[in-house]
Amino acid sequence: MTAAPTTRAALHRRRANPTLVTTVLALTGTIVALQQTLMVPLLPEFPTLLHTTAEDASWLVTATLLTSAVATPVVSRLADMHGKRRMMLVCLVLQILGSVLGALGGTLAVVVAGRALQGFAAALIPVGISIMRDELPRERVGGAVALMSATLGIGSAAGLPLAGLISAHTSWHALFWVSAAMAAAMLVAIPLVVPESTLRTPGSFDGVGAVLLSLALVAFLLPVTKGSHWGWTSETTLVLAVASVVLLAIWVPWELRTRTPMVDLRTAARKPVLLTNLASVLVGFSMYGNMLSTTQLLQLPERTGFGFGLDVLQAGLAMVPGGLMMVLLSPASAAITRRWGGRTTLITGAVVLAGGYVLRVFLVDHLWQIVLGAMLVSAGTAIAYAAMPTLIMAAVPITETASANGLNSLLRAVGTSSASAVVAMILTTTVSRVGGVALPTLDAFKHIFWVCALAALVSALVAAFLPSARPSPVSSRGRARAEDEDEIVVAGRVTATGVRPVRSAVVTVIDLDGDQVDWARVEPDGSYAIVLPGPGDYVTVTAADGWEPHSEVVHVSGTHAQDIDLGDRLQLAGQVTADGLPVPGALVTMTALTGQVSGATRAGADGGYVLPLSTHGRHVVTAADPSTGRTGSVGVTLTGVERRVDLDLGPAPRHTKPDQQPTDQQPTDQHAAAELAARATT
Structure with a gap:
């Protein structure tokens, strides 16, 4: 490895207040969860308010789901390439535009368009988690990530009573104005508090891959969310399902061959990333079943013999303890990760999640039992959700944390969407007539609890096969950065005989204590970029099929560039x-x-x-x-x-x-x- 004139400046970040950064980013995550649930309580009223059918009114939820699924991986990839804070601001602007459009709209088409723009806010959470890794001291990352993950729970829980409170005292338009005001507040706070990270992923944006993935996601999620209305064996459902499979079959080879893929499937196929993402789908499924089943169980009329007859506001208030449980347990989940590693945290959360559902099968007689069961499930969700970003960030290059977290968030959304379809199917097929109206039976809810418990147990089994990791959430990144040190980006090219790029090479950096600091897969032009916690001596190991491995101890004291020559091919x-x-x-x-x-x-x-x-x-x-x-x-x-x-x-x-x-x-x-x-x- 030879030193070359600098081609990329070292990373010199302005110092940020860790508490303020964590608070602002966590509030941003809460806004995301809020705007996803604010519309749900009023869905039964929207057919009358917008002069449409109940099926068409469901597009107010479906549009947001589809946009968020498409936007999350795309925005996360752009964040790695062009700046994380910049893309957060873009998402907030789109959320404000969508909220204003929905508030002013009086027709279904306009309101659905506004809800679709609001869906871009879903990318704020994975990008925000990546900013935490870049900007916070090492010892603060685990707790901050756990809190950010917990905001999904408290935001979803608070959205129900807030929607009921707003709708009881003003018109439905106020729901959009509230969403716009909260997004505008964050649009001001983020530039003031959160610095822009200069970590960048080299290469160009994979437009073809983004379009193929977006079309595949839409073709998959539409039948999942609309299958109960269209019919699971209807022509539309089956055609879209087949189209999603075909599009994915085209997308995967494209991503493997393209120079700068939308999703690095080779990294995603690594055992820690693959298993964590698979567990995320199952945990997302299990988590969402809790909210859907509990709110409906609380609002069923008392004449069913097991319902509680609560209104929207009362049911929402009953869900708040579960949301608070997620926030209160975020420090505990971070402590488990620091002490025993992310794998143990994920397994623990999944087991608690499954245990909570098993108890819910038997705790159905009193309101306090329903609230307690929901709290236990929320506790398991909080612990499991906190571990996922930690495991992902420890297994991918630092310059790709946003896109990797974006894929993980997308797969969690796939889990929640699947849960919505399964819960709807169970509640509409296991029914009895009460007063001439078909209502779900108590057995329907118990079936949901058993299915969600099974999903949680399978996720624990998947997590058990994760490789052992060091306890700290970022310990695999090597030594902690000193308070007076800035992270340093080292960039260069890997070539054969100094000319031809070696595209298959992987560069790994290890500190002198034997801890992995970072790694990078070489781009098609031979370029790479790695992030070091500060000045010092490091061991670099470069390997590629067909070439002799190359290793070297290098001293990094500041602005630095390193080119690596692997010589002639074996x-x-x-x-x-x-x-x-x-x-x-x-x-x-x-x-x-x-x-x-x-x-x-x-x-x-x-x-x-x-x-x-x-x-x-x-x-x-x-x-x-x-x-x-x-x-x-x-x-x-x-x-x-x-x-x-x-x-x-x-x-x-x-x-x-x-x-x-x-x-x-x-x-x-x-x-x-x-x-x-x-x-x-x-």
């Missing part, structure tokens, strides 16, 4: 012979055991050949002499070390039928060998 070499004589012009190929040809060349005048070293694993090297038809094969296991493999060709093949004997005009194997030797001598 080679597989040898000689092709027949009866001890070289075979010039022989075709030499290397094939993987899966059947793909990974290299081919011709032997030189001395029978020698050279092939670039292929990926690790078992391969077959084959040589063939086209003039005689003689071949030879050798199985080899490649381990990233140069190999020499000589091949001696076997006898010439017989070109006779099985029942045909050799004649004077049909030379035997010995005659063919003699002719080959004479030709080679000549």
Whole structure:
């Protein structure tokens, strides 16, 4: 590794007040949860208010869901590329525009358009969590992330009574004005309190990948949310479901081949990221079932024998203790993570979540039992949700934390959307007639509790397979940054012989205590960027299939750039012979055991050949002499070390039928060998 003139300045951030940053970002997360639930209590009234049908009125929720699903990964990727605070401000402006549009609108189309713009606010949470990692001291990150995650619970719980209170004293337009006012307050507070991180992901935006992913998400979520209205086996539902599968089948290969993918699927496929995301879907499913079932159970009429007959405001107030539980437990979840690691925190949260649902099956007789059961489920949700961003950020490059958290948030939303569909299906199929009206039975709610408990237990099982991690939420990033130190961005290029970029390379940085500081996958042009906690000595390890690994101890004292030269590609070499004589012009190929040809060349005048070293694993090297038809094969296991493999060709093949004997005009194997030797001598 050689020092080069600086191409990227070190990161010098203005000092931010950690408490103020945490408070403002947490309030922003609360606003996101609030604007998602403010409309829900009034959905039964919107058909009358907007002169439409109940099915069409449900688009007020569906539009926000679809926009948030599309916006979260796109905005998160743009945040990594162009600035996290900048994209938060863009989302807040769109939320304000949508809120004003909804407040002024008097028709369904206008209000739905406003709700769609409000959906962009969903990206504020993953981007805000990434800002916390960039701006807060290491010891404050875990608690801040836990609090940010808890805002989803308290915002959702507070949205119900707030909507009831507002609608009881003013018109429904005020719901949008309240959302606009809260977003405007954050639009002022964020530039004043939150500094802009200069961490950037290099490359260009993957527009094709963004469009394909957006279309696939819409095609998936529409039948999930509308299937109960359209019919689960209707033509529209089935066509959209098939379209989502086809679009994803196109999107995945595109992301694997494109130079700067929308979602780095290779990173997403790493075991810690993949398992955490899978657990997130299940926890999101389990969490949302609590809110949907509890509010309906509380509002069912008392004549059912198990309902409590509460109005919207009373039911919302009964949900507030659960939201407060999430906030109160956020320090506890952070402490578990610091002491035992994110895996233990996620497992603990999922087990508490499942236990809460099991208790809810039996605690259904009194209002306090319903509230207690909801609080226990919220407690498990708070613990589990706090662990997910921590696990994700510890497993991805620092310059990609926003996009990785965005994908995680998207998958949680997939879980909640699926829960909404399942809960609706159970509540509409397990019914009894009370006073001539079909209402859900108590068994319907118990079925929901069992299904959600099972989802939580499966998420705990998935989390158990996560690799062991160091206790601190960012301990895998190496030593803590000193108070008077700024993080330093080190950038450079990885090349072969100083010219050709090595696209498959991965650069890992380790401190002298053996802790991983950061890692980066090299971009197609060979560039990379890593983030160091401050000046000091570090070990860099660069590896790529087909090249000798490169390692070096480097001293970083400030503005720094490092280019890495991996030299010549490793080679597989040898000689092709027949009866001890070289075979010039022989075709030499290397094939993987899966059947793909990974290299081919011709032997030189001395029978020698050279092939670039292929990926690790078992391969077959084959040589063939086209003039005689003689071949030879050798199985080899490649381990990233140069190999020499000589091949001696076997006898010439017989070109006779099985029942045909050799004649004077049909030379035997010995005659063919003699002719080959004479030709080679000549």
